[in-house]
Amino acid sequence: MADVKEFKVVGTRPIRHDGTDKVTGRALYGGDVRMAGMLYGKVLRSPHAHARIKSINIRKALSLPGVRAVVTGKDLPDAADRIAELGEGAVNLKYLGNNCLADDKVLYKGHAVAAVAAVNAHVAEEALSLINVKYEVLPPVLDVREAMKDDAPLLLPELRTTSLGQKGDKPSNVASHFQFKKGDPEKGFREADLIVEREFFTATVHQGYIETHNATAMWNPDGLLTIWCSTQGAFTVRQQASELLNIPVSKIKVVPMEIGGGFGGKIRVYIEPVAALLSRKTGRPVKIVMTRAEVLEGTGPTPGSYIRVKIGANREGRITAAEAYLAYEAGAYPGSPVGAGAMCIFAPYDLENAQVDGYDVVVNKPQTSAYRAPGATNAALAETLIDEIAERLKMDPIDLRLKNAAKEGVRRVDGPVFPRIGCVEVLEATRNHPHYTAPLGGPNRGRGVALGFWFNVGLKSSASASVNADGTVSLVEGSTDIGGSRTTAAMHVAEELGIAAEDVRPVVGDTDSVGYTDVTGGSRVTFATGWACYEAAQDIKRQLCERAARLWEISSDDVTYENGGCVSRSDPSRRITFKELAGKLGDTGGPVVGRASVDPQGVGGAFAANIVDVEVDPDTGKTQVLRFTVVQDAGKAIHPSYVEGQMQGGSVQGIGWALNEEYFYDSKGVMRNASLLDYRMPTCLDLPMIDTVIVEVPNPGHPYGVRGVGEVPIVPPAAAISNAIYHAVGIRMNCLPMSPGKVLEEILKKG
Amino acid sequence: MPVVYIPALMRDLTGGVERVEVEGATLRQVVNNLDARFPGAKARLCQEDRIRPNVAVAVDGEITRLGMLQTVRPDSEVHFLPAVSGG
Amino acid sequence: MSKKVHVQTRINGEEVEFLCEPRQSLLEVLRDELGLTGSKEGCNNGNCGACNVLLNGRLVNACLVLGVEVQGREVTTIEGIASPEGLHPLQQKFLEHAALQCGVCTPGFIVAARALLDKTPRPTEGQVRHWLAGNLCRCTGYDKIVRAVLDAATVKKGKR
Numbered sequence: 001m002a003d004v005k006e007f008k009v010v011g012t013r014p015i016r017h018d019g020t021d022k023v024t025g026r027a028l029y030g031g032d033v034r035m036a037g038m039l040y041g042k043v044l045r046s047p048h049a050h051a052r053i054k055s056i057n058i059r060k061a062l063s064l065p066g067v068r069a070v071v072t073g074k075d076l077p078d079a080a081d082r083i084a085e086l087g088e089g090a091v092n093l094k095y096l097g098n099n100c101l102a103d104d105k106v107l108y109k110g111h112a113v114a115a116v117a118a119v120n121a122h123v124a125e126e127a128l129s130l131i132n133v134k135y136e137v138l139p140p141v142l143d144v145r146e147a148m149k150d151d152a153p154l155l156l157p158e159l160r161t162t163s164l165g166q167k168g169d170k171p172s173n174v175a176s177h178f179q180f181k182k183g184d185p186e187k188g189f190r191e192a193d194l195i196v197e198r199e200f201f202t203a204t205v206h207q208g209y210i211e212t213h214n215a216t217a218m219w220n221p222d223g224l225l226t227i228w229c230s231t232q233g234a235f236t237v238r239q240q241a242s243e244l245l246n247i248p249v250s251k252i253k254v255v256p257m258e259i260g261g262g263f264g265g266k267i268r269v270y271i272e273p274v275a276a277l278l279s280r281k282t283g284r285p286v287k288i289v290m291t292r293a294e295v296l297e298g299t300g301p302t303p304g305s306y307i308r309v310k311i312g313a314n315r316e317g318r319i320t321a322a323e324a325y326l327a328y329e330a331g332a333y334p335g336s337p338v339g340a341g342a343m344c345i346f347a348p349y350d351l352e353n354a355q356v357d358g359y360d361v362v363v364n365k366p367q368t369s370a371y372r373a374p375g376a377t378n379a380a381l382a383e384t385l386i387d388e389i390a391e392r393l394k395m396d397p398i399d400l401r402l403k404n405a406a407k408e409g410v411r412r413v414d415g416p417v418f419p420r421i422g423c424v425e426v427l428e429a430t431r432n433h434p435h436y437t438a439p440l441g442g443p444n445r446g447r448g449v450a451l452g453f454w455f456n457v458g459l460k461s462s463a464s465a466s467v468n469a470d471g472t473v474s475l476v477e478g479s480t481d482i483g484g485s486r487t488t489a490a491m492h493v494a495e496e497l498g499i500a501a502e503d504v505r506p507v508v509g510d511t512d513s514v515g516y517t518d519v520t521g522g523s524r525v526t527f528a529t530g531w532a533c534y535e536a537a538q539d540i541k542r543q544l545c546e547r548a549a550r551l552w553e554i555s556s557d558d559v560t561y562e563n564g565g566c567v568s569r570s571d572p573s574r575r576i577t578f579k580e581l582a583g584k585l586g587d588t589g590g591p592v593v594g595r596a597s598v599d600p601q602g603v604g605g606a607f608a609a610n611i612v613d614v615e616v617d618p619d620t621g622k623t624q625v626l627r628f629t630v631v632q633d634a635g636k637a638i639h640p641s642y643v644e645g646q647m648q649g650g651s652v653q654g655i656g657w658a659l660n661e662e663y664f665y666d667s668k669g670v671m672r673n674a675s676l677l678d679y680r681m682p683t684c685l686d687l688p689m690i691d692t693v694i695v696e697v698p699n700p701g702h703p704y705g706v707r708g709v710g711e712v713p714i715v716p717p718a719a720a721i722s723n724a725i726y727h728a729v730g731i732r733m734n735c736l737p738m739s740p741g742k743v744l745e746e747i748l749k750k751g
Numbered sequence: 752m753p754v755v756y757i758p759a760l761m762r763d764l765t766g767g768v769e770r771v772e773v774e775g776a777t778l779r780q781v782v783n784n785l786d787a788r789f790p791g792a793k794a795r796l797c798q799e800d801r802i803r804p805n806v807a808v809a810v811d812g813e814i815t816r817l818g819m820l821q822t823v824r825p826d827s828e829v830h831f832l833p834a835v836s837g838g
Numbered sequence: 839m840s841k842k843v844h845v846q847t848r849i850n851g852e853e854v855e856f857l858c859e860p861r862q863s864l865l866e867v868l869r870d871e872l873g874l875t876g877s878k879e880g881c882n883n884g885n886c887g888a889c890n891v892l893l894n895g896r897l898v899n900a901c902l903v904l905g906v907e908v909q910g911r912e913v914t915t916i917e918g919i920a921s922p923e924g925l926h927p928l929q930q931k932f933l934e935h936a937a938l939q940c941g942v943c944t945p946g947f948i949v950a951a952r953a954l955l956d957k958t959p960r961p962t963e964g965q966v967r968h969w970l971a972g973n974l975c976r977c978t979g980y981d982k983i984v985r986a987v988l989d990a991a992t993v994k995k996g997k998r
Contacts, residue, residue: 023945025876026917181762261940339805339834340833521837649977682980
């Protein structure tokens with residue numbers, strides 16, 4: 001761990017290195033790829049939520065002028081029913097492949113069935129209408145509790161409920177069940193003076209990135225496949241493509257283009273293998289870009305859920321017991337983040353007695369994918385019960401939380417003990433914020449608070465940094481940059497070498513140019529890729545000391561690196577700056593390249609709290625957010641502007657999730673609002689400024705104390721807004737979204 | 752001796768016991784010794800001598816990426832959790 | 839495929855000619871025929887603003903304009919916002935305020951904000967939010983974007 005007393009670069013706000021390209025429209029995203037002879041691909045998708053495919057006739061489509069190839073699920077090699085570790089979780093390859101192109105069943109409206117490559121996108125789309133698919137329509141199951149019933153239609157005939165390694169023998173839509181149990185919840189509830197309990201229903205929501213999915217593939221005659229795409233992880237795309245296409249990773253190069261948002265939804269492949277298959281058939285590059293409707297219906301939103309929470313407390317305000325039941329909709333194939341939800345739900349609290357049961361359930365909706373702190377936002381609705389307890393005990397809601405707050409040494413419900421965390425500091429900073437006590441006058445106005453937790457992950461990253469003769473450094477790292485992270489990576493190198501951030505030129509490498517790097521996600525880039533850059537800089541410093549020693553004709557033991565240059569320990573008047581030494585590398589042994597690959601331990605979890613003021617219109621049920629403050633522990637904010645940006649962006653996604661966003665399904669399982677008009681995400685007119693407070697409780701496991709910041713901000717807003725609505729109009733909403741119609745219904749019921 | 756925290760759904764194997772002291776310097780040794788004491792434990796946690804894909808192992812609070820090769824110290828705690836990924 | 843139409847227009851101050859099918863949108867023409875990929879496709883039905891351009895000075899969604907409609911008119915895209923002297927104050931302020939994260943909505947916002955400042959040189963926060971309501975951003979929560987636009991409005995004309 002570095003003994004850095006005062007930072008020179010860390011904590012400053014340099015202009016991002018890729019900024020000019022992005023504000024002038026020159027930056028190239030996946031959709032901007034263009035190459036000679038390129039064909040355009042389009043995907044045919046199932047109109048039915050649940051059906052067997054009886055036959056697919058592509059003859060007419062193939063003979064449309066301008067069409068060059070058609071593929072179906074039969075063109076994908078048979079995937080073994082195997083699970084592959086894809087760096088960010090295990091995936092069943094058969095399900096992954098079937099989701100890219102269906103085999104004998106379609107499991108959601110929008111499920112890909114075939115794809116066409118043609119000379120332009122219009123011809124490709126016309127060709128889709130000429131593909132004749134015969135379906136045997138089956139009854140769909142569209143609600144998690146319906147899917148769990150014994151007589152529910154079954155999606156996957158081979159699926160059995162797994163309970164920690166034990167497989168049931170009955171076919172089921174319940175893919176897995178797990179449980180955490182700590183202490184004696186029954187005893188804890190008996191000791192409670194007050195018990196509150198509620199059910200919650202949350203709808204499917206989408207990550208909502210503005211850029212749709214895209215991929216261009218060129219399968220060369222020499223057998224090498226190159227894929228250009230917007231992805232959160234070039235290496236995971238390479239591995240998924242390798243597994244699904246049954247070719248070695250060495251035959252695949254993935255070039256990550258700039259990416260227009262991911263939030264977890266651009267980790268799994270959808271169209272990359274399809275574009276590759278079309279390219280192999282045509283011998284030409286094939287580009288596929290999803291439409292917005294395809295994104296909403298055919299990628300990976302986050303689960304709708306049914307959650308039941310029960311919390312007991314004594315009159316002093318100590319929580320004596322807590323219980324939760326979480327059933328998450330995995331979508332067409334297993335793999336919802338119910339585990340994470342179950343681990344986060346009571347994480348902010350020091351509980352002696354608790355039990356959490358989680359169920360992963362398949363339904364006829366798109367297979368869910370990660371969405372920013374996956375699973376945790378749904379679970380954080382438990383915070384509305386904390387609010388209720390505070391009210392009934394006439395305690396300040398933050399004081400109640402402080403009384404039960406998790407801290408270092410507290411054992412979580414799922415088992416492990418917390419290391420140093422910032423839960424208490426975040427709560428105190430929230431209580432001390434002027435927003436908390438600011439007057440809020442007026443009818444139908446209310447203030448709510450909530451607290452959320454997210455783990456963050458570490459995983460693997462690589463970096464290599466070359467010293468240029470002019471005293472700058474060219475840095476290559478492997479984390480696709482969705483939010484300014486290449487600049488943060490560069491800042492690590494600059495800090496360590498004692499040079500300006502502007503003198504480090506960061507580039508995100510493709511899979512041939514940089515060492516293995518796991519996805520940009522999991523709030524890991526500043527932590528792990530930053531660390532790799534930090535280590536690469538240490539490597540440079542070591543080598544530079546040897547060069548200085550050579551120059552000065554002394555032993556390298558006598559040379560150390562400090563304050564931006566090398567200095568002799570025995571004769572401190574002997575110094576040389578980084579820039580000066582950089583100019584002499586050619587004469588002292590050649591280029592200096594520092595490199596590192598890391599898989600660091602020491603990940604620090606993060607807490608975020610919200611204070612939100614709302615005004616509810618009693619005639620329409622519309623909730624206006626008047627003021628919003630987010631307080632979050634970042635450990636150490638490397639580039640505060642981008643940390644603030646994560647806090648603000650995550651908060652606003654949480655606000656959209658709370659108030660308006662939902663997949664509106666009809667009884668046939670068709671999404672009726674598959675456009676950005678009716679899938680209603682927040683606009684700037686819906687919002688006030690989002691005030692941020694960065695708390696820094698350094699993570700002892702990291703050289704600079706970094707804790708991941710990207711995900712936790714999306715966790716508390718929905719609960720905070722629900723609490724605010726209660727304090728505004730006296731209604732405890734128990735669903736997401738708390739859209740105007742639903743709020744109005746409750747207002748009218750209340751009378 | 753390292754302490755293994757038995758997941759709630761496995762406590763039927765241990766007669767309801769939640770914490771078990773198990774010898775071992777690596778996770779493999781700990782799991783094998785656990786299985787020797789409570790037959791069937793390894794089959795719950797592992798598939799073909801690897802930790803099951805949807806199971807994460809935390810040693811002293813840190814999720815390990817080393818699987819069965821993870822070193823375990825005499826005062827370590829071992830937890831088996833659902834694997835969590837980010838977004 | 840229908841017969842292509844020959845279109846003559848001015849884009850970012852330059853005379854431009856192209857061929858396009860009547861069914862191709864201006865967005866498609868800009869990106870696929872002319873290589874001006876700065877305007878982005880987010881939804882293709884006028885709901886996100888990522889394809890904002892100016893058509894005879896008026897802010898439009900290029901996905902809702904046909905390529906053939908720009909015959910004899912003036913188009914300004916993101917590629918025409920900076921000048922040979924350097925970045926427009928809006929672009930500079932977006933960078934200083936870190937008003938972009940993934941950057942894909944940024945071209946649309948800058949063109950839209952340019953249209954606002956052309957019309958209302960010193961807008962209030964409310965006016966900025968109202969004008970930019972047609973531009974969706976999923977990364978930033980809009981806070982820094984609004985601040986950047988308000989700050990850019992304070993930069994005197996002609997000052998770079």
